[in-house]
Amino acid sequence: MRERHLVACIAFDGIAPFELGTVAEVFAQPRPELAVDWWYSFTLCAEKPGAHRAIGGFDIMIYTGLHAVDRAHTVVVPSVPDVRGDISPAVMHALQSAHRRGARVMSICTGAFALAAAGLLDGREATTHWRHADLLQRRYPRVRVNPSVLYVDHTDVLTSAGTTAGIDLCLHLIRHDHGADIAGRVARRMVVATHREGGQAQFIEQPVAEVPADDPIAEAMSYANEHLATRLSLEDLAKVAHLSVRQFERRFTYATGASPGRWVAQQRVRAGMRMLEKPGISIDMVAVRVGLTAAGFRHHFRALVGMSPSEYRRQLQRT
DNA sequence: ATCAAAACCCGCCAAT
DNA sequence: TGATTGGCGGGTTTTG
Numbered sequence A: 001m002r003e004r005h006l007v008a009c010i011a012f013d014g015i016a017p018f019e020l021g022t023v024a025e026v027f028a029q030p031r032p033e034l035a036v037d038w039w040y041s042f043t044l045c046a047e048k049p050g051a052h053r054a055i056g057g058f059d060i061m062i063y064t065g066l067h068a069v070d071r072a073h074t075v076v077v078p079s080v081p082d083v084r085g086d087i088s089p090a091v092m093h094a095l096q097s098a099h100r101r102g103a104r105v106m107s108i109c110t111g112a113f114a115l116a117a118a119g120l121l122d123g124r125e126a127t128t129h130w131r132h133a134d135l136l137q138r139r140y141p142r143v144r145v146n147p148s149v150l151y152v153d154h155t156d157v158l159t160s161a162g163t164t165a166g167i168d169l170c171l172h173l174i175r176h177d178h179g180a181d182i183a184g185r186v187a188r189r190m191v192v193a194t195h196r197e198g199g200q201a202q203f204i205e206q207p208v209a210e211v212p213a214d215d216p217i218a219e220a221m222s223y224a225n226e227h228l229a230t231r232l233s234l235e236d237l238a239k240v241a242h243l244s245v246r247q248f249e250r251r252f253t254y255a256t257g258a259s260p261g262r263w264v265a266q267q268r269v270r271a272g273m274r275m276l277e278k279p280g281i282s283i284d285m286v287a288v289r290v291g292l293t294a295a296g297f298r299h300h301f302r303a304l305v306g307m308s309p310s311e312y313r314r315q316l317q318r319t
Numbered sequence B: 001a002t003c004a005a006a007a008c009c010c011g012c013c014a015a016t
Numbered sequence C: 001t002g003a004t005t006g007g008c009g010g011g012t013t014t015t016g
Helices: A017-027 A067-071 A089-101 A109-117 A130-139 A164-178 A180-190 A216-226 A234-241 A245-256 A260-276 A283-289 A294-305 A309-318
Strands: A005-010 A040-045 A050-053 A059-062 A074-077 A104-108 A151-153 A157-160
Touching: A005 A017, A005 A067, A005 A089, A017 A040, A017 A074, A017 A104, A017 A164, A017 A180, A040 A059, A040 A067, A067 A089, A074 A089, A074 A109, A089 A104, A089 A109, A104 A109, A104 A164, A109 A130, A109 A157, A151 A164, A157 A164, A164 A180, A216 A234, A216 A245, A216 A260, A234 A245, A234 A260, A245 A260, A260 A283, A260 A294, A260 A309, A283 A294, A283 A309, A294 A309
Parallel strands: A005 A040, A005 A074, A074 A104, A104 A157
Antiparallel strands: A050 A059, A151 A157
């Protein structure tokens, strides 16, 4: 058992409970079932310990001051209450010295404003909720704001977009710390998508779960997921949904943000990715299992993941 | 790596 | 009258 990995999360008055909850769920929840040799130790802290009002009108009692940040290996800022307001000097200083010490500093949603105020994003690419991207850019011109990704990872500094993208970033960190297999199991425990790539457009990707279960589109989606190895033409899927091809296309795109063909290709790559995470199965075999030729699988994999299947697999070994 | 054929995607629009 | 539907054309993407 190596030294405990300390995660300090900084809260403010007006804290966003969802973002905070995300971080707590990922890092504070004990995971004995994972059988990893270390896990995180989570501390919620604030400049002034005591009751802090959360969005929704309830109070969160915080017992620890910013000194928790001084010992943390990872510092999280899940949101700031006012994107136009100033960050207190004490918080800025805590972030700066944590970063100087070599701690990882990450933000979710508007938390990027705190990182930017502390100067940690100067000259670097960063993201935040798309609604505040313009303001972030205007207030901190030296930050290269990219509003169309889910998260940006600079290893030492990480930023993520609105709300659920924070989950993606947390899972991304777990993937880095513990490997894709563990990250996938945590994701499955949380019942969220295993792996949404950081580079994906914020608007395009929508979880399947947002489609009501009795929706014909949802039926076509689960049919597709269960029959990835087969052909799955537009016509097939439209038939499953009991819709005309044209209407199916239209409603599918409306429901998911992606056209049927693209979505199916994505599902194929994702399924292939999960298979690649287990050693032993050849890439050609994976391709067949997800309904693509080897060349087609490589092609789509690279387009979606940004690296070849073999690179992806090699990268997992190194963790 | 290249290329033709097939499939997909989406604006358009007449018919419900 | 406004919303929904579904066929068509043809530019774009995928496949083999």
